[in-house]
Amino acid sequence: MKQGNANAVRRRLRFDALAGAVSVERIEALICTGSPGLYRVVVFFAVQHVYSLAELGRTASSMSIAQMVAFFTAIGWATLILVRVPAATTEQGAIAVFYRVATMSLATTVLCTLLALTIAFFKTVQFDLPAFVALLWGWTAYQIARHYFVALKRFRIAIAFDIALIASSGGMLALCHRGGLSADNAVAMALGAIAIAMFVRIGRPALDVLPKRLDTEGLQFGLTNFLSGGIQLVFVPAATIMCGAAFAGMLSLLSSVTAIGMLLPRAISMTQLADLAKRKAASLSLDDSLHTMSRNIGWCNGAMLVFNVILVLLLAARPVHGAAHQSGIIVAGLLLAIQCAVGMMGIANSSIMMVFERGGSAAKINIFTTSAFALLAVPCYAYGGQSGLMMILCAAIAVTVWRNWLIRCCARQIHSRYVDLCGSAAVSDVKCQVQPLACGASR
Structure with a gap:
């Protein structure tokens, strides 16, 4: 009897250890980490199914170019959000820190857009300018807003918005296909809509918290990520x-x-x-x-x-x-x-x-x-x-x-x-x- 109780205790301890190693927060963090990759897979298959393989190639090409530039407009600044937002002691402080970084992301996005317009005007490089600009703004806004919730470990909220993005992208692809619009427009509109919803969920900042100068650390992080992952x-x-x-x-x-x-x-x-x-x-x-x-x-x-x-x-x-x-x-x-x-x-x-x-x-x-x-x-x-x-x-x-x-x-x-x-x-x-x-x- 005692041997049976000892075995039961050991099994219980092993179960508790396993439960501690595979905690709900860790599972949520893993799902949150993989959501953007899942979004890419699902949307690409949807574009191929709703439109065509050739349209997928054009959309994926524009998306890749936009994501390369987004290392400087989104990814680098998102790294700063992950570092600075958790250090805030209050909710309003976290929002203030977030919008300081988001404002600098906005400034670099405007600069990159102007640079793209200049390149397109002089025809230095051939690319789809409208698709690139739309996807750049949509992807940047989505990544910046999403990392606010990730920084505060609010993984469920981030996952909920990721699911909403997948659903809205599918709906927009169907609507745009019927309306004669390209898949680029559908993806960009879905990204923009979900990004706006996330910014509304975060809340408004006080105007006096906006930065007076551009912080170069976000650009440095963006350069490092671009060189390693671009x-x-x-x-x-x-x-x-x-x-x-x-x-x-x-x-x-x-x-x-x-x-x-x-x-x-x-x-x-x-x-x-x-x-x-x-x-x-x-x-x-x-x-x-x-x-x-x-x-x-x-x-x-x-x-x-x-x-x-x-x-x-x-x-x-x-x-x-x-x-x-x-x-x-x-x-x-x-x-x-x-x-x-x-x-x-x-x-x-x-x-x-x-x-x-x-x-x-x-x-x-x-x-x-x-x-x-x-x-x-x-x-x-x-x-x-x-x-x-x-x-x-x-x-x-x-x-x-x-x-x-x-x-x-x-x-x-x-x-x-x-x-x-x-x-x-x-x-x-x-x-x-x-x-x-x-x-x-x-x-």
Whole structure:
């Protein structure tokens, strides 16, 4: 009887531990993190179903260009929101801090719009100006407003608005298709409508809280994110020009689906960052935490690579109206899956850079590697066709591997100095633990 009670107690303790590890807040945070990626997948499939594969290619191309610019109008400022809003002590203080950052985001969006108008006027680069401007404003407003709720860990509200965005995008696509409007307009209007609803939910600010000058930190964060994450956004616009809109449409579907594989490794890293920061502040060994993070991310990344390969083969094999060059689509999709896996292999070392606040070093590496990719991509683009696009994808994989190696070397040096500074036997030699870690990747 006592043995049975002891077993029941142990089972109860294991259940409680599991419940604590898989808390409701963590599940909500994971869903909230993956909602924008889910939105992209659902909307792209909806555009292909309601309109056509070629229209999806044009929409995805405009969306990718808008998101590249949004690194400076939205993503960089959203990072500031995540840092500054939680530090406010009152609700009104949080709203005031939010609108200071949102005002600077508005200023950079206006500047980027004026720059786009100038480029279109002189015909320096050919692109769909109305679609770009509409999507840039809609995506920027949506991201800025959404990060207010994420910063305060109001994940349910953010998820509710994400669901509303998916539903409203589907409705707008159906209405705009009947009215003869493009899919770009439908997506932009849905983004704008949900963004307005979120701003109404946040509330009005006091006029005296608006900033008097532009804070450059948001632009710096935007530059760092652009250099590390902007390479993937080049693929669809390049495919539109080099291979046609239909090919680009299918590639955008595969790209949006394979990108889901990045969510779990990032979530694992985020859950381990707090432990790394605490151990570093206490001058304790980081080896166990780094080993656990590296092992979990490695298994997860391998599983997601297999899943993505199977998914690419299934999606590319299914009959789609307007799709052509099936073999080229399959090869491009497999290269996208590999590029996604390679990019996620180094989150552990990248986490070391974050814990020791070495963003400047990471930015320098990103500048070198992005410049190298640009130099490699230009002759591939000039070569043209599907072969040129495949070479661009291979160049992206090679540059990512190189970038990972550079950040691994930097992370080893940082950890080595940490070992010397602590001078503790509890902190083991860096070569024993950091070397097995996969190479660094952007966050």
